[in-house]
Amino acid sequence: MYICFFSKGLADNDNTLLLISDAHTISIIDTSTLKETIVAEGNAYVLYLDFHYRKGLIFWSDNSAGTISRIRYPSNKSTTAEVIIHSQTPAGVAVDTVNDFLYWADIRLHTISRSNLDGSNTVLLVSTNSPEDIELDIANGWIYYTFNGYNAIGKSRVNGSEIQTIVDNIGTTQNLALDFYEDRIYWTENGNRIVRSAFFDGSDSKIIIDGISDGYPFGIATTQSNVYFSTWNKGELFQLFKNNASASNRLIYTTGTTSLMSIKIFQSTESECFNYVEIQNGEKRSTGYHTDLDIDIPISDDEIDGGWYRIMSDNGDKIPSYPPGVSYCGTFYPIWLNGDGPVACPANKSSESGYFPGCSSNFPKEFVQVIVKPELAKGPSFKIPGYDTTPSLLSVFRCYFEDISNGTYVYDVFWYINGNNVTSKLNVPFENIDSTLLRGNDWVGLYTMNMEPEKYDYTVIEGEKIEIQFTATVPISCIASHEGLKVHCDQKFYIFQPEFDQQSFSCLNNIVSRDVVFQSQFCGISIGTNDWQETKTLDVYGFSDGLYNFKDRSTNIRISTGTISTFNDIWKNINIPDIKVTVLDKDTVLTNRLCQSVNDPHISTFDGRYYHFMxxxxxxxxxxxxxxxxxxxxxxxCGFGWEGSSCHCGIAIRSRNSRFVIRTCKTISRTSKSLLDAPITQLDSCNDNDFLIEHTGNKYKITIPSGTEITITISRWSRFIGSVTIKPSVYDIDRVKGLCGVPSITMDPSDDYTHRTNGPVNDDQDFARSWRFVHRQL
Incomplete structure (x- = not known):
């Protein structure tokens, strides 16, 4: 599934990290790989957690143990958890990453308190009825919290003042999440088994996720695009795409236990004004410091990782807006901010003007409805002898939409496949929107193409056919756009039965010994640049297995691609579920229906008539x-002195344009025999699929693509062919003629003596002689 949307918001990272607790263990889950990294374990009952990304600290409350702990993560060396606070029934914890404070709630003490990050200097802020989870809006100075004594959500200033209820008359509320992209609160209602949301002031309260029939929602976290929530009794973690309200919740992880509690998005949520690394003792980096090579080593920042840094200096920390001069700022050639501004907003952020101040990751909150369509876009040109040089044609996806700003907006384009962001095109003016196409190199290697047949389950009767229709939704690329070359650009899709064919290219058209056969030019379908939107049809025939088995059977058809050109890399390793075909047995009507000729010779027809023909x-x-x-x-x-007898000394079988012959005599005669010293065989094959020949001792069994079997037995004593047996298939009913007669569904022998030219006759000898082979006669 390909999805794109336009906005000015920040897209989720491809590998969102979730910090979770399952009551006893704290882990980090990578949502792209589902890899779990255990941070801390051995706890009694962890309900809530939070983290300080910049300082590398993770905090959690253990409700049963009555403690709040922290641990360093990540760390180059092994660390153990450190208990920093003892309380009666600690619940929600929240970290102020700007001012380095820790906030927490205690259910039975009915309090919300604040301390330093090490647990020292505790201050009581709010007394309320059974507060549970808490969240912080530090930029605006608010604490949000649930207090289940009133089944409500409240907020206060970070100093404990201006206490107010913003949402009431709700169910038992467990977890909160603040969504700064939409200025909304999300929370789980355990008893009602729903997830709700409202604006920060409590207005526009509505149900976001309903009908969680077998789980009690607990933890919740949000990104710009997704809502994540857990079920504590099932130990499951779900993801819901915000902009697709009709989509179902996607299960992405399960603990294997019956408790999954708190969730946090484990990444920096702060702006560069707060999320930075401090460089201490930076006095030499000031504009007033001149580097003295006799005593100083010039400062070099080559080894510093990319990111945001703040110089901590007694000389001030403002970036100079003029050239400081050579050898100032503790180095040879210092940099400076070229003027007072304006400074352009960084990637993923914008403002009314596109410059500071006012840069935000969610400006403006404007989404555009789009339609995704596949098409052929012009690519590089190549010289092809005998043709004018024209651009190649590449398969791409395009988002169509109307410019709602009349050219005043730039757009961010986020491309998603199966809910995962594969590429983003940022700050694109509408006039350059062609640059936002989704191309193969954006996703090939990460995802594979699909093709949907009409359905994945078919039924066919033995000897009859069904049509399986395929429709491509993606065009086929071509090395040129010249009409004379486009007709030759196609992609072949090979179709085979995995239980018979060991590799995709061994699909042998109409091969015997299988459940279905295909009627097509090359055992597959071909989709071309010019006709990719046309429906392709594959004829599938139920193969007569030659077994009168009174039962149905089923097989699977698989589709693969052969040689892939550079221009059609997107079709490599195509991923299409197997198509099931059930073959209904029809050949039960042919049970015990054999045509047999035994020397000298005595012949029985398919429908049971017996006659002599010598x-x-x-x-x-x-x-x-x-x-x-x-x-x-x-x-x-036969050579026994019986002039009126004859024996088989040769059999010739034709299957389409191929021929198999076995012969034991040199010549034929009415009065004498002339046998070879040993039988000779000859196979003239135009197609390996025309015969299946099995040779055991003095017996040959030849199967032709219709499923009919011919068994030839050579007498070791006489060196003649002692008998010939033909076992018919459903394809022979009412179609076969000759000395074996006409097999019918009702086993009606009245037409067995069907003369070559005169139709059914009564005289068996007249009938048999009509089937003498004369040169140029069939």
Whole structure:
């Protein structure tokens, strides 16, 4: 699934990290890989947690142990948790990362307190009825909290003043999350099994997630695009895409236990004004300090990692807005801010003017409805002998929308596949919107193409066919846009049965010994640059297995791609679920229906008529025009002094344009025999799929694509072919003629003696002689 949307907000990272607790263990989950990193374990009952990203500290409350602890993470060496506060029933914890304070609630003490990050200097701020979770809006100076004694949500100033209720008459509320992208509060109502949201002032309260039938929601966290929530009794973690309200909750992780509590987005949520690294003792970096090479080593920042830094200096920390001069600021060539401004907003942020002040990650809060369409875009040109040079055509996706700002906005384009952001195009004017196309190199290697047939489950009767239709939703690229070359640009999709074919390219068209056969030019479908929007049809026939088994059977069809050109890399490793085909058994009507000729010779037809025919020459035993498929028999004198008898000394089988012959005599005669010292065989094959030949001892079994089997037995004593047996398939019913007669569904023998030219007759000898093979006669 391909999704794009336009906004001026900040898209989620591809690998959102979630800090979670499952009552006893605190972990970090990478949502892109689902890798779990354990931070701390062995706790009694962890309900709530928070972190200080810049200082590398994680805090949590243990409700049963009556403690609040912290641990350093990440750390280059092993660290253990440190208990910093003892309280009666500690619950929600929240970290002020700007002023370095820790806030926490105690349910039974009915208090909200504040301390330093090490637990010292505790100050009581709010007394209220059973406060549980707390969240901070430090920029505006508010504490938000749930107090389940009143089933409500309240807030106060960070100093404990201006206490007020903003949402009431709600269910038992467990966790809060503040969404600064939308200025909304999200919370879970455990008893009602819902997730609700309202603006920071409590207005516009509404249900966001409803119908959580088998779980009690507890923890909650938000990003710009997603809402994450946990169910404590099921130990499951879900994700919901904000901008697709009709989408269902996506299960992304389970603990394997029955408790999953608090969730936090483990990343910096602060602006660069607060999220920075301090460089202490930076007096030499000031504009008034001149570097003395006799006593100073010039400062170099080559080894400093990229990020935001603040110089801590007694000489001041303002960036100079004029050239300080060579050898000032503790180095040779210092940098400066070129003028007082304006300073452009950094990537992922904007403002009314595009410059500071007022840069924000959610300016403006404007989303545009778009339609995603696949198309062919012009690419590089290549010289092709005999043709004019024209641009290549590349398969891309485009977002179509109307410019709501009349050219005054720039747009951020976020492309998603299956809910995951694969690329973003930021600050793009509408006039350059063509640069936001989603191209193959944005996602090939991370995701694979799909193709949807009409459905994934089909039924076909043996001997009959069904049509499976395929429709591509993505065009086929081409090395040129010249009309004379576009007709040759296509992508082939090979279709095979995994249980018979060991590799995708061994799909042998109409091969025997399988459940279904395909009728197509190359055992697959071809989609071209010019016709990619047309529906393609694959004819699938139920194969007659030759087993009168009184049961149905099923098989799977799989689709793969062959050689992939550079221009169609997107089709590599195509990922399409197998298509199930159930074959309904039809050949039960042919049980015990054999045509057999035994020397000298005595023949029984498919429908059970028995007659003697002792002429010599070449005769047609079996003829089916469907292939065409034919079986010819060669009769000669048996050589026992019986002039009226004849024996088989040769069989020729035709399967379409291929031929298999076995012969035991040199010549044929009415009065004498002339046998070879050993039987000879000859195979003239135009297609490896035309015959399946099995040879065991003095017996040959030949199966042709219709499923019909011909068994030939050579007598070791006489060196003649002692018998020929033909086992019919459903494709032979009412289609076959010759010495074997016409097999019918009702086993009606009345038409078995069907003369080559005169139709059914009564004289078996007249009927048999009509099937003598004459040169150029079939």
């Amino acid at each position: 002429d010599v020459g070449e005769f047609v035993m079996y003829k089916n025009d469907r292939g065409p498929y034919l079986v010819h028999a060669l009769f000669t004198n």
